[in-house]
Amino acid sequence: MTQYRLTSLASSLPASVPFVGPEAQERARGKIFDARLGANENVFGPSPRAIKAMAETSIWKYGDPESFDLREALAGHHGTTPAHVVVGEGIDGLLGYVVRLMVEPGDAVVTSDGAYPTFNYHVAGFGGTLHKVPYRDDHEDPEALFAKAAEVKAKLVYLANPDNPMGSYHTGAEIVAAMDKLPNGTLLVLDEAYIECAPKDAALPLLFDDPRVIRMRTFSKVYGLAGARVGYALAAPDLIAQFEKVRNHFGMNRAAQAGALEALGDGDWLRSVQARIVAARLRIATIAKANGLRALPSATNFVTIDCGRDGSFATRVLAETVARGIFARMPLAAPQNRCIRVSCGTPADLELFAQVLPEALRAAENS
Amino acid sequence: MTQYRLTSLASSLPASVPFVGPEAQERARGKIFDARLGANENVFGPSPRAIKAMAETSIWKYGDPESFDLREALAGHHGTTPAHVVVGEGIDGLLGYVVRLMVEPGDAVVTSDGAYPTFNYHVAGFGGTLHKVPYRDDHEDPEALFAKAAEVKAKLVYLANPDNPMGSYHTGAEIVAAMDKLPNGTLLVLDEAYIECAPKDAALPLLFDDPRVIRMRTFSKVYGLAGARVGYALAAPDLIAQFEKVRNHFGMNRAAQAGALEALGDGDWLRSVQARIVAARLRIATIAKANGLRALPSATNFVTIDCGRDGSFATRVLAETVARGIFARMPLAAPQNRCIRVSCGTPADLELFAQVLPEALRAAENS
Numbered sequence: 001m002t003q004y005r006l007t008s009l010a011s012s013l014p015a016s017v018p019f020v021g022p023e024a025q026e027r028a029r030g031k032i033f034d035a036r037l038g039a040n041e042n043v044f045g046p047s048p049r050a051i052k053a054m055a056e057t058s059i060w061k062y063g064d065p066e067s068f069d070l071r072e073a074l075a076g077h078h079g080t081t082p083a084h085v086v087v088g089e090g091i092d093g094l095l096g097y098v099v100r101l102m103v104e105p106g107d108a109v110v111t112s113d114g115a116y117p118t119f120n121y122h123v124a125g126f127g128g129t130l131h132k133v134p135y136r137d138d139h140e141d142p143e144a145l146f147a148k149a150a151e152v153k154a155k156l157v158y159l160a161n162p163d164n165p166m167g168s169y170h171t172g173a174e175i176v177a178a179m180d181k182l183p184n185g186t187l188l189v190l191d192e193a194y195i196e197c198a199p200k201d202a203a204l205p206l207l208f209d210d211p212r213v214i215r216m217r218t219f220s221k222v223y224g225l226a227g228a229r230v231g232y233a234l235a236a237p238d239l240i241a242q243f244e245k246v247r248n249h250f251g252m253n254r255a256a257q258a259g260a261l262e263a264l265g266d267g268d269w270l271r272s273v274q275a276r277i278v279a280a281r282l283r284i285a286t287i288a289k290a291n292g293l294r295a296l297p298s299a300t301n302f303v304t305i306d307c308g309r310d311g312s313f314a315t316r317v318l319a320e321t322v323a324r325g326i327f328a329r330m331p332l333a334a335p336q337n338r339c340i341r342v343s344c345g346t347p348a349d350l351e352l353f354a355q356v357l358p359e360a361l362r363a364a365e366n367s
Numbered sequence: 368m369t370q371y372r373l374t375s376l377a378s379s380l381p382a383s384v385p386f387v388g389p390e391a392q393e394r395a396r397g398k399i400f401d402a403r404l405g406a407n408e409n410v411f412g413p414s415p416r417a418i419k420a421m422a423e424t425s426i427w428k429y430g431d432p433e434s435f436d437l438r439e440a441l442a443g444h445h446g447t448t449p450a451h452v453v454v455g456e457g458i459d460g461l462l463g464y465v466v467r468l469m470v471e472p473g474d475a476v477v478t479s480d481g482a483y484p485t486f487n488y489h490v491a492g493f494g495g496t497l498h499k500v501p502y503r504d505d506h507e508d509p510e511a512l513f514a515k516a517a518e519v520k521a522k523l524v525y526l527a528n529p530d531n532p533m534g535s536y537h538t539g540a541e542i543v544a545a546m547d548k549l550p551n552g553t554l555l556v557l558d559e560a561y562i563e564c565a566p567k568d569a570a571l572p573l574l575f576d577d578p579r580v581i582r583m584r585t586f587s588k589v590y591g592l593a594g595a596r597v598g599y600a601l602a603a604p605d606l607i608a609q610f611e612k613v614r615n616h617f618g619m620n621r622a623a624q625a626g627a628l629e630a631l632g633d634g635d636w637l638r639s640v641q642a643r644i645v646a647a648r649l650r651i652a653t654i655a656k657a658n659g660l661r662a663l664p665s666a667t668n669f670v671t672i673d674c675g676r677d678g679s680f681a682t683r684v685l686a687e688t689v690a691r692g693i694f695a696r697m698p699l700a701a702p703q704n705r706c707i708r709v710s711c712g713t714p715a716d717l718e719l720f721a722q723v724l725p726e727a728l729r730a731a732e733n734s
Contacts, residue, residue: 227621254594
């Protein structure tokens, strides 16, 4: 017999992994990737000020469980108060907390078919029932999401804006208009991981006190600190206060707290990264076009390329690209899975991609 | 109305904080502490190799979700396999996962009265019912813990060896002997955060495959990486595999993974820290004796000092010590709360403590 006794919920869960990491793929292929363009990391890295602050941190000390300095700075940055901000171990960690607070077995949750798998992992992990709505024209469909939420009396509805994996976005005004149909008792979990890459009109024109929405932000993308694990959520104080009940109070890395604080303060670096992302998006689109493919418009730090056929073909294109040393990924749900997804790389990364893509396409056509 | 709907469990939870951090105390007093001796951090810091590895990490990359290299190294270090090892965000994070896997509302869990509050926080957070057993002669009492586990049909029983906050320990052989009474269906969660400070005979003479126990280890204490948040658990592979169902797969800081790997490999640094801890323990005991107090024997990186009266007196001694710029803590349950707890500091830290303690005692006596 086993000595331990799982909960009935834990017994029922698969030993699932939201994503296999690039390191596991590297171990399987026996060599590291030449370009790492699959996880929408920021290859341009964080602000040098952040790197310096992390190196100078007394890492023998636990982090401040209140992330006080960082929350103060974030409040100032967003023109709100620290009571509107909770800092956590990336958006992944914060999504886990919000699901834990709201979802128990049988509760309904709504998302798009093909949206963020880690959110789905958390919902399943707390016994929620996931209802999915299809994308519309490669965009998430707020009207359909909120209508579904009303239909199933969802506790949570997940919407990423800009969206991953399609790179598309809605204006904040469009989302607010759609929110007229958001039912009472459904909280909108708005994942804004890529908001700093998006046009200004992507911002939600709502007070952080609005009780209908919690906004998730991260230092993993434009701020270049994916490995540091710093995310935060913005919402009304009474909702933010709920996180105190369940979060891992001493879970934040002290150097990461210091690095995020400096990254937030270095607007010049942020703008230089934004410019390099714009240039990289253009370069990826040019490469796609040169190969007879269409790059979808991107409001993120990646570009989704329509390979022009079905999911089977795109899967082969991706496999042939990966086999040639470029880590990339692709959307998982049809019909978005006709595409591959390429993160904004350095000019050298993208030169390599320009060399590899024609070969990968030929190999995919012949396989 | 509020838009969000908490689970019934989340509604019932207090917005509790296991500990108030020293930074919050510093903000309240308006200046930083002169000596930080309250959180059993390692003031001697991590291996310089670990510091170098962290500084050289490409922090723009997510960490390897499998912590493959670190788990391989830990397996080698302990003479076992990576399948016996799970890495997580400190022991705090791993305790949260093990409680989540096993405990649902109404399930019984056993611990000692006055033992680790964060474990209790997790148990409450998943709706478990906590049953407490008193310390015996300032030691945790394995026989009583396991008897209580049998009585209440506990799913988990928590035992720290060496113990925090008393600094005492049992030999591994004593614990194994007591485990004859560990009931079927109760998993022993053995918190060995301080094991590297303890005499050799504290080690549990059991295979990691033994299904009755999961051992929790950390890089936060002797390895000097509290701020990095790296812990691990050792147990039979089928139990370790359960963590894949619930853990935050991309939750590990990439620099922390690299730092822990180097720290583990630097045995010379480890031994130098161990020697400095032994010296600091002796120095704290000498200071206690010079003030007419008794230092309890310590198998950890802190010393618990018996202030010789009741909890009210020790509370005043602690407050007067803290007011004089030394961050320290004390046990929370009677009769252990007749003591204060002082982490091993640098010689300069302890010189300050030697100056402050007589003043604090006088002030406590007169207040």
